[in-house]
Amino acid sequence: MDATRLRGVLPAIPTPVHADDTIDVAATRTLIAYLLKQGIDGLVPLGGTGEYGALSRAERAKMAALCVEAVGGRVPVVPGVLDPGYHDAMASGRAFADAGVEALMVVTPYYTNPTQAGVRDYFLRFADESPLPILIYEIPYRTRVAIQPEVLHELSRHERIIGMKACNTDMYHFLRVMAGVDPSFAVLSGEDSLFPLHLAAGARGGIVVTATLLPRAWRAIYELATAGRTAEALAAHRALIPLMDMAFAETNPGPMKSVMDLIGVDAPAVLAPLVAPAADLQSRLRAEVTRQLARTEGLG
Secondary structure, eight states: OOOOOOEEEEEBOOBBOOOOBBHHHHHHHHHHHHHHHHOOOOOOOOOOTTTTTGSHHHHHHHHHHHHHHHHHHHHOOOOOOSSSSSSHHHHHHHHHHHHHHHHHEEEEEOSSOHHHHHHHHHHHHHHHHHHEEEEEEEEEHHHOOOHHHHHHHTTSSSEEEEEEEEEEOOOOHHHHHHHHSOTOEEEOOOOOHHHHHHHHHHHEEESSSGTTTHHHHHHHHHHHHHHHHHHHHHHHHHTHHHHHHTTSSSTTTTTHHHHHGGGTTOOOOTTTTTTOHHHHHHHHHHHHHHHHHHHHTOOO
8 A cells, every 4th residue: 555545534433342342243334334335535443433442452453354344445444553562553553464454553652751753763663664554643632742743754754654644733733744744645634623724734635533424524525625625615614513512522432422323333332431421412412413414415
């Protein structure tokens, strides 16, 4: 896989599970079939939305293999690797490679509070030893580590580091990153809330959480933005603000899982330490998703 396939809308999907914390295979297949029918450009399982840290290693590998099987080569599958330690992260990456995924989305090492030199060396070593190309997953509000733009510029020139998921909410940081990354490097927005702005600033697409529920709406925003119709893209995005506010009012993916039956996926269970979202939030989110689904029925 190369960076040219990292474009468009790639939903960050939740992991449907049974009450015993094992993967709900039927629900997962139903979810992926729905997303493929809606025209997604890729699939990103096993990130934070996929409750990576709460799944057993065996269930993570099972989920990766299930996604590969369900997708059938139609779009790339890029699972997250969210282990904080190098050797565990590499073991996860190799297990996912054995499952047949195309690339790995590797989170910034956290908890140890590394220096910028440590972050740079971590990703360079991982890229050299990884069985697959990698995307850098920068999400400083979770890891407490922001990667300096100059470090990302350097990493973008490694032939096996093909892109990044950008979750730094500082737009000036994003602009500085875009000013110096290699032209071959695919920067993907990682923030639903900033998606059209990231596209206008040079992102090739996005890894979008709520695209799990409304892939056509997000695809429409992408098409408007990439056609240079920025004002229209922003207006379409603005219509989704109430949805985003509710979807992230409690820790993701709890709210989203509670309403996925609206798209035919009845798997509301979350994994410890998450709990089901408040009843009032579920009710309000259900009404909003129902409204948005009706609104997007006519989208191509």
